[in-house]
Amino acid sequence: MSEALLTVKDLKTYFYTSGGVSKAVDGVSFQINRGEIMGIVGESGSGKSVTSSSIIRLLPAGTGKIVSGSIDFDGTDVLALNKKELLSFRGKDVSMIFQNPMTSLSPVFKVGHQMTELIRTQQKVDRQSACRLAEEALMKVGITDARRRMDSYPYELSGGMCQRVIIAMSILSSPKMIIADEPTTALDVTIQAQVLDLLKEMRETYQTAILLITHNLGVVWKMCDSVMVMYAGKTVEYTTCSNLYHNPLHPYTWGLLDSMPRLGSESEEELSTIQGTPPDLRLTGTCCNFSNRCPYASEICKSVVPELKELEPGHFVACHRQGEEGGLMRGGVDQT
Amino acid sequence: MFKTILIRCLQILPSLFVVVTLTFILTRMIPGDPARAVLGPQASVQDVQKMRETMGLDQPLVSQYKDYMIQIAKGDFGVSYSYNQPVLGLIAKRIPNTLLLAFPSILIALIAGLLIGVTSAVRQGTLVDYLFMILALVGVSMPIFWLGLMLVLVFSVHLGWLPVLGMGSMSSGIGDVIRHMVLPCFCLATIPTATFSRITRSSILESIHGDSIRALRARGIRESVVIWKYALKSALPPVITVLGLQLAGCFAGAILTETIFAWPGMGTLIVGAIDNRDYALIQGAVLVIALAFVIINMLVDVVYMIINPNVSYEGGF
Numbered sequence: 001m002s003e004a005l006l007t008v009k010d011l012k013t014y015f016y017t018s019g020g021v022s023k024a025v026d027g028v029s030f031q032i033n034r035g036e037i038m039g040i041v042g043e044s045g046s047g048k049s050v051t052s053s054s055i056i057r058l059l060p061a062g063t064g065k066i067v068s069g070s071i072d073f074d075g076t077d078v079l080a081l082n083k084k085e086l087l088s089f090r091g092k093d094v095s096m097i098f099q100n101p102m103t104s105l106s107p108v109f110k111v112g113h114q115m116t117e118l119i120r121t122q123q124k125v126d127r128q129s130a131c132r133l134a135e136e137a138l139m140k141v142g143i144t145d146a147r148r149r150m151d152s153y154p155y156e157l158s159g160g161m162c163q164r165v166i167i168a169m170s171i172l173s174s175p176k177m178i179i180a181d182e183p184t185t186a187l188d189v190t191i192q193a194q195v196l197d198l199l200k201e202m203r204e205t206y207q208t209a210i211l212l213i214t215h216n217l218g219v220v221w222k223m224c225d226s227v228m229v230m231y232a233g234k235t236v237e238y239t240t241c242s243n244l245y246h247n248p249l250h251p252y253t254w255g256l257l258d259s260m261p262r263l264g265s266e267s268e269e270e271l272s273t274i275q276g277t278p279p280d281l282r283l284t285g286t287c288c289n290f291s292n293r294c295p296y297a298s299e300i301c302k303s304v305v306p307e308l309k310e311l312e313p314g315h316f317v318a319c320h321r322q323g324e325e326g327g328l329m330r331g332g333v334d335q336t
Numbered sequence: 337m338f339k340t341i342l343i344r345c346l347q348i349l350p351s352l353f354v355v356v357t358l359t360f361i362l363t364r365m366i367p368g369d370p371a372r373a374v375l376g377p378q379a380s381v382q383d384v385q386k387m388r389e390t391m392g393l394d395q396p397l398v399s400q401y402k403d404y405m406i407q408i409a410k411g412d413f414g415v416s417y418s419y420n421q422p423v424l425g426l427i428a429k430r431i432p433n434t435l436l437l438a439f440p441s442i443l444i445a446l447i448a449g450l451l452i453g454v455t456s457a458v459r460q461g462t463l464v465d466y467l468f469m470i471l472a473l474v475g476v477s478m479p480i481f482w483l484g485l486m487l488v489l490v491f492s493v494h495l496g497w498l499p500v501l502g503m504g505s506m507s508s509g510i511g512d513v514i515r516h517m518v519l520p521c522f523c524l525a526t527i528p529t530a531t532f533s534r535i536t537r538s539s540i541l542e543s544i545h546g547d548s549i550r551a552l553r554a555r556g557i558r559e560s561v562v563i564w565k566y567a568l569k570s571a572l573p574p575v576i577t578v579l580g581l582q583l584a585g586c587f588a589g590a591i592l593t594e595t596i597f598a599w600p601g602m603g604t605l606i607v608g609a610i611d612n613r614d615y616a617l618i619q620g621a622v623l624v625i626a627l628a629f630v631i632i633n634m635l636v637d638v639v640y641m642i643i644n645p646n647v648s649y650e651g652g653f
Contacts, residue, residue: 056554058550058553058554086556087557087558088556089556090553090555091555091556091557092556095554095555096551096554096555098551098554100547103546103547103548104548104551105548106549106570107548107570107644108566108570108643108644109566117557118557121556121557121558121561153645155645166551169555
């Protein structure tokens with residue numbers, strides 16, 4: 001079953017600040033099928049989070065704006081939704097899990113109150129049924145003493161417990177898609193694994209598609225079906241997870257992979273890094289954004305923006321050099 | 337929580353002791369002689385001396401202080417020289433008048449301030465926001481005596497809509513008292529309204545840029561609920577701090593407003609007492625006001641704990 005659920009085409013989200021126009025997302029296209037888990041990876045500031053916020057149109061009012069592109073969700077044009085439709089779209093069709101569970105719940109209301117409030121905005125039920133639904137949802141995510149937890153304030157729960165509550169809230173309306181924006185970054189490693197397992201289980205049980213935003217490639221290997229690598233607001237590589245693992249093609253992806261510590265490698269071995277820093281997002285869009293850090297960059301990279309091309313079936317790469325005859329070989333240039 | 341409240345209650349005693357001592361010393365430092373103030377400038381030196389002896393002012397300060405402390409400990413606030421009445425009775429008569437003016441003013445200021453503050457914050461950077469904040473600035477900076485006089489000039493003298501001064505009397509109906517309250521209440525509410533507006537605005541701005549508000553929006557909660565329920569509740573603590581101070585301040589009466597409108601409240605009572613060197617009355621009034629301050633501050637702390645229970649664990653009293 002590979003029916004498209006979310007289709008994003010040439011999405012551009014810019015931020016208008018006093019210092020200039022920052023092209024946070026500059027032409028991103030991808031597709032998520034029903035029940036699929038897609039990952040977006042990239043370093044901080046690459047536009048992963050802005051992409052996800054753009055999908056539910058939750059951008060800072062006044063400064064952030066979707067300037068072009070289209071977002072189609074299950075036959076609905078998201079960019080054409082009015083305020084009221086947008087509210088129901090956000091709660092019911094797509095739900096979002098944020099990075100820091102401790103700050104994603106309001107500190108001044110009890111967990112149960114926040115859950116029932118959400119249930120009652122989504123469904124026409126009385127307070128008692130809402131309470132019961134909330135309790136059931138908490139049990140589903142593995143919280144055993146649900147009653148007692150509902151009577152707690154968020155600060156009385158641990159980070160992992162909070163994230164479970166948030167996941168429970170995100171499945172209340174049986175959404176078609178969950179956007180998880182770095183759901184495990186703020187948690188410790190053992191809890192991370194539990195939360196990821198839980199997300200995977202939600203996918204198995206409810207056929208929910210998940211858009212997983214992370215900067216951790218390990219999480220991608222564990223969770224995702226397809227993956228998009230972003231750099232400076234652009235897609236640099238987009239393919240299936242196994243393709244990216246076995247045959248990564250973009251030099252930036254190579255850099256990311258090389259900078260991952262490997263189990264069993266010599267402990268003395270120095271971890272490789274990508275030289276330089278990402279470009280200023282106000283100045284991008286005139287050449288390949290990665291050209292100033294790319295060891296393979298040639299003249300064309302510094303003057304023409306590379307297009308995202310399907311180099312192999314289902315494997316999209318935005319690189320001039322990789323598109324040339326013969327292509328590039330990973331590790332073909334001495335990086336030191 | 338109850339333990340915290342108990343500890344706070346015990347902390348009241350030393351504060352009050354300090355207040356009583358300081359007021360005792362300060363009243364003795366005001367130049368002028370209470371006996372002379374009571375008898376008038378025509379009285380002979382002998383009469384004044386006699387009066388001083390009856391008032392106990394011929395005793396050394398230390399023994400006066402000791403007597404006063406014992407008296408206070410017994411709950412006796414003494415007798416006012418100038419009114420020749422028990423101090424406590426005088427204060428008890430004036431406080432309701434003062435509160436009649438103060439509570440409605442603070443209530444109006446609180447409601448108006450919250451409305452203005454939240455609206456400004458939600459529309460940050462728009463014309464509405466600038467307009468409200470300029471008004472708030474004017475409100476804080478305007479001298480109250482000038483505002484009071486202008487209000488009287490316009491609404492009482494020129495338009496003749498409202499009475500010039502006094503508090504009317506219940507015998508001519510509650511409407512009469514309310515008509516007398518309008519101008520002084522407006523006057524008294526101006527500064528608190530402006531203060532509440534500014535504090536609410538900055539506190540709401542801080543809370544609506546937080547993650548939890550973003551998460552609420554992402555979950556499709558209506559914007560009005562997000563702002564008026566979630567953002568407002570987490571933004572309340574600083575507003576409540578100011579509210580507590582303002583409420584406590586109420587008990588001291590509004591000296592300027594009460595004087596302009598000849599309102600028989602605590603403010604005019606204290607000013608009169610200072611003029612007459614009425615030691616017992618000054619000390620008694622200050623003690624009552626201080627008591628109001630510490631009790632209300634304690635209540636503010638309790639309200640904090642109710643709004644944000646996290647406080648009681650982090651506060652570390």
